[in-house]
Amino acid sequence: MAFHKSLEQTARAVELLLPEFRAIFGERAVTSAAVRAHHSHGEGLPDPGQPDLVLFPLANEEVAAAARLCHRAEVPIIAFGSGTSMEGHVAAIHGGVCIDLSRMDRVLEVSTDSMDCRVQAGVTREQLNEHLRSSGLFFAVDPGANASLGGMASTRASGTAAVRYGTMRETVMGLTVATPDGRIVRTGTRARKSASGFDLTRLYVGSEGLLGIITEVQLRLFGLPEHVVAAVCQFDSLRAAMDTVIATLQLGVPVARIELLNDVQMDACIRYSKLDEFEARPTLFIEFHGSQAAVAEQVDMVQSLASENGGSGFRYAHRPEERSRLWKARHSCYHANLAMHPGWSSMGTDACVPISALVDCITETEADIRESGLYAPIVGHVGDGNFHLGIIYDDADRTARGKAEALAERVALRAIRMGGTCTGEHGVGLHRIGQIEVEHGEAINLMRDIKRALDPAGIMNPGKMLRM
Amino acid sequence: MAFHKSLEQTARAVELLLPEFRAIFGERAVTSAAVRAHHSHGEGLPDPGQPDLVLFPLANEEVAAAARLCHRAEVPIIAFGSGTSMEGHVAAIHGGVCIDLSRMDRVLEVSTDSMDCRVQAGVTREQLNEHLRSSGLFFAVDPGANASLGGMASTRASGTAAVRYGTMRETVMGLTVATPDGRIVRTGTRARKSASGFDLTRLYVGSEGLLGIITEVQLRLFGLPEHVVAAVCQFDSLRAAMDTVIATLQLGVPVARIELLNDVQMDACIRYSKLDEFEARPTLFIEFHGSQAAVAEQVDMVQSLASENGGSGFRYAHRPEERSRLWKARHSCYHANLAMHPGWSSMGTDACVPISALVDCITETEADIRESGLYAPIVGHVGDGNFHLGIIYDDADRTARGKAEALAERVALRAIRMGGTCTGEHGVGLHRIGQIEVEHGEAINLMRDIKRALDPAGIMNPGKMLRM
Structure with missing residues (x-):
């Protein structure tokens, strides 16, 4: 079932909890309109939904304490990293409490011999590589944006270097997660491989805040190329x-x-x-x-x-x-495309297909774009079969967004038909919920079973990824 | 809770279902003592537990139909591949129905351009590489044994080439799974990467038959080295x-x-x-x-x-x-070790630690072996931090097995203490249930939640991996 409280009920529940949040977070529990508005969106097209409260934890235990309060009152929890999602992941469509992890920004441990590190979830990609500068090592996943590593883990991010170094799926070795009811759980170990029980690390990687809040990330590193x-x-x-x-x-x-x-x-x-x-x-x-x-x-x-x-x-x-x-x-494709039509908007797609299907998929897509009359350049991480359209359309033209959405939908469904996925690296969020139902068929019901098992109250980022 | 039927109750339930199994499987539903005995163990030390019935399905739908019957009667289901497990994975400790996938041995699809293939679960590693011989491609995971690919996926197998080509975690792109209640589900796609929903593929890889039966495996292949x-x-x-x-x-x-x-x-x-x-x-x-x-x-x-x-x-x-x-x-280490003490038995360990801890871990272990008085050579996939003891002991000496088990336990706990795992590649099965509880702490309860969510009747390989 969908999340059951109305926006008003949630706002009231958060208000009632405010003294308890203040007792833990002090000035780091923020209700100002500006901060709430900032935490209502990522970098994609705008979606509705502001949180009622924004918390800035500094430690695992603070995140767990916040979860316990939200859990008790059945209030939505939305994790927020650097706000670079393209797919509406952080929009608080049911209101609730946004947990902004950006102040959990410490690199906790680096091992040059084991070539790994542990960081708090708010550490960004560029910050980590700066920290590693003199170590001879680097963090290899490069989605372009200076995203937080917790956010990158949550969305199973990748980017240009995945063909050689892998995605967050291969790079994350373990996680610290606060469960919806406020337990702190460690997944994985520092071993390079393991056959020890269900792979919870890989379950949380890409789970988009639906199962818990990632507070620390153990990462594999590579030697800087000579x-x-x-x-x-x-x-x-x-x-x-x-x-x-x-x-x-x-x-x-x-x-x-x-x-x-x-x-x-x-x-x-x-x-x-x-x-x-x-x-x-x-x-x-x-x-x-x-x-x-x-x-x-x-x-x-x-x-x-x-x-x-x-x-x-x-x-x-x-x-x-x-x-x-x-x-x-x-890396300037996005801006180059917008510069062709100043003042217009950009809508991205994220299809990923088997390499053998890529030429046909892009060729059909180019014909589709021509027929649609839209302007939509194509750039791709083709070593992985992943490509993006930047659909540039005029927001002032009332029919344009609909046409762009229809094209984006056709691109996603074509990729699925060709044995691929509607999203190679951006994630599902608010925008691909219908598409992943087509992609996964009956398997979507197993995802729902897991969601209900690990978040029985349905408070974790409700309304995203899965129609419950 | 533990599986609730007695061996006698299960045997009776299977007997009552026998006409229905026969209607589907005919001669491929076998109750002979020899076949049941053959399906009671892998290659490790003996454990008790014979299945009441062994089925040899040829198709996904037959596996699903068998699951539906077992589900209705709450009878255990144990998947069986090539019987090369070292950890008692296939011992039918609660009786029930063994589903032997060895006749599902067709290579369904190979794409040289996408460098992937889809096989039925009973195809073995060597059979696949033989099939690929003229394609310029090969399947790179090499655990030594000629294991079935469904079994290798189920135990998250790896071996000597994992340092370069990865383990089954990195190699399996998608699965076909029969759920405990007999639905057929596809996980993953043929795309090299995806950010589309929970990573069910990685959840089933290494799940040791506790969540469903793997019937087909989509695998990544590599070009044969020049x-x-x-x-x-x-x-x-x-x-x-x-x-x-x-x-x-x-x-x-x-x-x-x-x-x-x-x-x-x-x-x-x-x-x-x-x-x-x-x-x-x-x-x-x-x-x-x-x-x-x-x-x-x-x-x-x-x-x-x-x-x-x-x-x-x-x-x-x-x-x-x-x-x-x-x-x-x-690859003859196992036999070389046994040849040092003809007639004795071998007990394996499977610790895996961060590379930086490996020297200390092996050095402490060597001292431990000396003190124990046991003969236990060490060989390791050290690029991954994984090493094995072959503890050779005299079964005729009543105290020897206990001493060997105590040493093996100390090796596992030492690895966990050093940031590693008790099993790098062999899996949990019957033998490491207590060790993974130490390794995972609270996370083990999330595994139990997932088990209950996907196998509410608790019929899938009961008694293995998780104490329910």
């Missing part, structure tokens, strides 16, 4: 580019990143980032990590595969500033 | 060997296998496998995969790291028959 080279190569067709990607993966060339921009996306990037040396054609951005010799060999192999597929203009960037110019252009 | 070289290097101390391992991992050298044998284990292997060129010292067995140039560079790097740590006698094997002689010696 040598890094970026390369860009352009192709006459999507298929030629993807044949290069598939051959690269089959040969086991350990590319660190391999990104596809379609012709429309390259056009926007050339204009926005002044990439005058390139043409508006399907293009691969590639990065190689390793020893000098290993990188040289990898570059040779990929260049010859690209040549076999008619790739041209293979350009390298060895120096950090050249590399950073290219990757900045790649 | 070039393979094996190497063996000997050290004056464990620490010197482990410093070489740690430096190798930190530099990101992608070794395919890196195994440690302690002096006692080398002594046994030298005698058994006639490795006369080696001495009874701590020894690393390493395998390198890649292009000719990449392998040459990896070998150079590891050799120079080994030299820095006083490693000597670095020997390569380029030709398949040389490699196979070395790895055969490595």
Whole structure:
């Protein structure tokens, strides 16, 4: 069943609890309109829903204490990291208490020998890499945004480097979680692998705040590559580019990143980032990590595969500033697209399909975009079969959002039909609830069973991911 | 609560259902004493418990139909793969129906472009690699035994190549599962990554038949390495060997296998496998995969790291028959150990710790073994921090098994104390139930909640993994 309290009932329940929250959190229990508004949304399109109260815990035990209070009064709990979700994960659609973990920002432990670390959930990706700078290690999951590591764990985030280093699924070794009724639980161990009981770590990774609140994250780290080279190569067709990607993966060339921009996306990037040396054609951005010799060999192999597929203009960037110019252009897709239609809005999609289906999936999608009349460049983490449309539409045109949503829905359903998923890395949140029902079929009922077992009162981020 | 029927009640319930089982399975519903006895144990030490009936399904729907009958009558269901478990997973301690999946042995689909496949649960590891032989791909998880892929998924198996290619946790992309009440559910997709809902695939991987019956497995495959070289290097101390391992991992050298044998284990292997060129010292067995140039560079790097740590006698094997002689010696540890004391029994341990704790953990364990007076060589998948004792004891000596069990228990608890796990790859089964309670603390109650949610009647492999 859906969450049962009305917004008014919840607001009243929170008001009644306020003295108890204040006793624990003091000034760190905030009800100001500005703070509540800030905690009502991530970075995606706006959704309704403000929390009644925002708490800023500093320690596991504070999170657990807050959960116990909310549990007793059956008040919704919404965990908040850095607010970079695209899918409405943090919108407090049933009101309730937002637990902002950003002040739990300590790196608790780093082991260079075991190549792992433990951090509080509010530590961000960039903060951790800054902390690790002199250790020779780095944290490899790179979704672009400077997200909190608790948030990245909660949404099973990934990004450009997943093809080599894995996603949060492979990177999180263990978690500290506050349960909905306020117990503090540790999942996993510091061992690299384990066959010891149900894999609770992987159950909480990607659970989007529906089962508990992640307060600490144990993470796998990698050695900083000795040598890094970026390369860009352009192709006459999507298929030629993807044949290069598939051959690269089959040969086991350990590319660190391999990104596809379609012709429309390259056009926007050339204009926005002044990439005058390139043409508006399907293009691969590639990065190689390793020893000098290993990188040289990898570059040779990929260049010859690209040549076999008619790739041209293979350009390298060895120096950090050249590399950073290219990757900045790649990471500016969102802004490049919006710059094509100033004042319009962007709606993202996140399909991920088996690599063998990717050309057909993108080709059908390009035809679909043309028919729709919408402007929607495509960029993808193609080593994983994941690609994004940036659907740019005019919010002032009353029919435009509906058309954009319909296109986004078709993209998701096409990916599912082709054996893939509607979301490779952004998560479900408010926006893909119907799509994952199509994707999972009967399995969605097992997810509901687990939700009811671990959150019987239904207070954890209600209204997200699963229709209860 | 524990499973509630007595053995007699279960036997009677199965007898009453027999006509219905026969209607579905015909000759493939077997009650003969020999077949029941064969299905009462794996390869570990004997445990009591015979099933009342053994079924040999050919299709998902038959498994689901069997589950529905057992569910209705509240009769235990035990899934059986190839019977290679070391931990009593298949012992029918409450009687019931054993579902032997070995005749579900078809490779259903292989995609060379997506580098994945879908197989029925009874396909074995070696059968799959034989099937893939001309495809340029291979299945990389290698636990030694020719286990079924459903069984390997159920126990989260790994083995020697996990340091490079991952364990079943990373390799299984999706599953078909028959639920305890006989629904057929698909988890996961063919996409390489997904942020779509709870990670049911990872929940079933390692669930040891407690939540459902795995009937099909979608697996990630890798390209066959162009070039393979094996190497063996000997050290004056464990620490010197482990410093070489740690430096190798930190530099990101992608070794395919890196195994440690302690002096006692080398002594046994030298005698058994006639490795006369080696001495009874701590020894690393390493395998390198890649292009000719990449392998040459990896070998150079590891050799120079080994030299820095006083490693000597670095020997390569380029030709398949040389490699196979070395790895055969490595894989013969179990028999080599038993050959030291003909007629005695072997009890295994499966500790896995953070790499940084491995030297201390093994050193303390060696002292513990000396004090115990037992003979227990050590071999480990040290790239993952996982090591095994083969405790060889005389079953005729009434106190010996108790001493061996006490040592095994101390090894497990030491690993847990050092931040690791009591089982890296063998699973819990009947033998580590108490140990995982120590390891997981309060988290064990969340596992129990999940068990109750997905198997409310408690019929799935009762008595294993979790004390209910």
